[in-house]
Amino acid sequence: MFVLSNQKQTNKMNDFQNNMDFCHEILKEFLDDSELECFLLEDDIVVGSVPRSRTYIRRNFGDAHKHIMDDYFGDQPVYNEKMFLRRFRMPKEMFLRVVEALEGKNDYFRQKVDAVGKPGLTAIQKCFAAVRMLAYGIAADSLDEYTRMGDSTAMQSLKQFCQTIISVFGDYYLRLPNKNDIERLITENGKRGFPGMVGSIDCWHWDWQACPVAYKGQFSGKEGKATVVLEAIASYDTHIWHSFFGSPGSLNDINVLDRSPILNNIINEGVFNIKYELNGKMREQAYLLADGIYPDWSIFVKTISHPKTVKEKLFCKLQETCRKDIERAFGIIQKCWHILANPARLWNLNDLHSIVTACIVLHNMRIEYRAPFDQWCNEEPHVVETADVQPVHMPDVPHPFEVYCSKRLKLRDKNKCIALRQDLIDHCWQNYGHSQE
Structure with a gap:
């Protein structure tokens, strides 16, 4: 039967x-x-006794692509370069470079044809949706009317975009400063009253709205909200040379520093080993500006909590002024990429890491595009194939454990920290003290 x-x-x-x-x-x-x-x-055809649970939406991908090209990339676009820069947070040349690099690296961004011969979404459409979500912090389904993309496709485009940006441009734009960069930074910071300074270091907390309940206690800080911490080093031009994201919000800056690889990178790659003159003395180690919570190490120069003399007050004023570089960098990133200004609405911590890192890469690319030609090692940034460029570092020679420990102790020397700060106090007074008389 x-x-x-x-x-x-x-x-x-x-x-x-x-x-x-x-x-x-x-x-x-x-x-x-x-x-x-x-x-x-x-024709709504139902096969069997169970109707289809999902509704098919006829999205004309071709018309959406033509609309985008006519608005922004045609011979006579509807919107000019200034409006493109405001909406995409980058020049048109940079956007097209990113699209070309992603299409060549990741098969997801190549246009495909489905089983019935219908062309799919183009790389322009997918990158358009990802950049708009990063720039405006909008929901995935808000782009459907213009790009003809469903919310799941837009979200997948965002994740693939961030991961591929890191894969293609991360080695170049997330590197530590090389020798040429160090010399340029020290020269510029010497004009500001801090010879030997590379940049400033600080942490920023990103609210995690969709934090799982199991992680809530670990990631909740003093304000009672779940946050994820980003540690970064920025220079005078707000270029971010180091980023470490993913620490729970319950940690303070010292705990994050203990987890961060920055100290090991400084020791192994020797990026801070450079000679400069300060207050008539030759020094061989660069330093960073930090706020009061950071430890008294020889690579950190902090302000004075309660300055008493006029010289100390002048030093505190200059130090706090230059230390605002990292605060400016955090502010610019949040104003430029509104997805970081809003609470994070994703569950996966790896996705948050990809978004933050991709925003930092795009931020550094924007700085390079607006920088003068001669600031970047006499290389025009948009001509160089950065996917093949290797960062110029000192040889990463493994150190014996005893040598590593001795170098680490030198970086954590409190006496050298105090001596360095005193020399900077005298230097600032000699060069800027006349304004206080």
């Missing part, structure tokens, strides 16, 4: 398919291909 029932059902399905094929052949004689496709999509 069961075999006969299955045989009847199979016969019905075969008859149904034969009838459909016959109707399809008849319609071909009276309709062209486009009219036939529209007719088949409009």
Whole structure:
């Protein structure tokens, strides 16, 4: 009985398919291909006793692509370069460079054809949606009317965009400063009253609205909200040379520093080993500006909590002024990429890491595009294939454990920290003290 029932059902399905094929052949004689496709999509056919649970939306990807090209990338676009820069947070040349690099690196961004021969989304559409979500912090389904992308496709485009940006440009734009960069930074910071300074270090907390309940206690800080911490080093031009994201919000800056690889990178790669003169003395180690919570190490120069003399007050004023570089960098990133200004609405911490890191990469790329030509090692940034450029670091030679410990102790020397700050106090007074008289 069961075999006969299955045989009847199979016969019905075969008859149904034969009838459909016959109707399809008849319609071909009276309709062209486009009219036939529209007719088949409009016909709501239910096979079996259970109707389809998902509604198919006929999105014309071709028209959406043409609309975007006419608005921004045509010979006579509707919106000029200034409006493009405001909406995409980057020059048009940089955006097209990113699209080309992503399309060549990741197969996801290449246009494909589905089973019925219909062309899919283009790389321009996917990158357009990802950049708009980063720039405005909007929901994924808010782009459907313009890009003809569903919310799941837009979200997938965002994740693929961030991951591929890091894969293609991360080695170059997330590197520590090389020798040429160090010399440029020290020269510029010497004019500001701090010779030997590379940049300033600080932490920033990103609210995690969608934090899982199991992680809530670990990631909640003093304000009672779940946050994720970003540690970064920025220079005078707000270029971010180091980023470490993912620490729970319950940690303070010292705890994050203990987890951060910055100290090991400084020791292994020797990026801070450079000679400069300060207050008539030759020094061989660069330093960072930090706020009061950081430890008294020889690589950190902090302000004075309660300055007493005029010289100390002048030093505190200059130090706090230059230390605002990292605060400016955090502010610019949040104003530029509004997804970071809003609470994070993703569950996966790895996705948050990809978004933050991709925003930092794009931020550094924007700085390079607006920088003078001669500031970047006499290389025009948008001509160089940065995907193949290797960061110029000192040889990463593994140190014996005893040598590593001795170098680490030198970086954590409190006496050298105090001596360095005193020399900077005297230097600032010699160069800027006349303004206080």
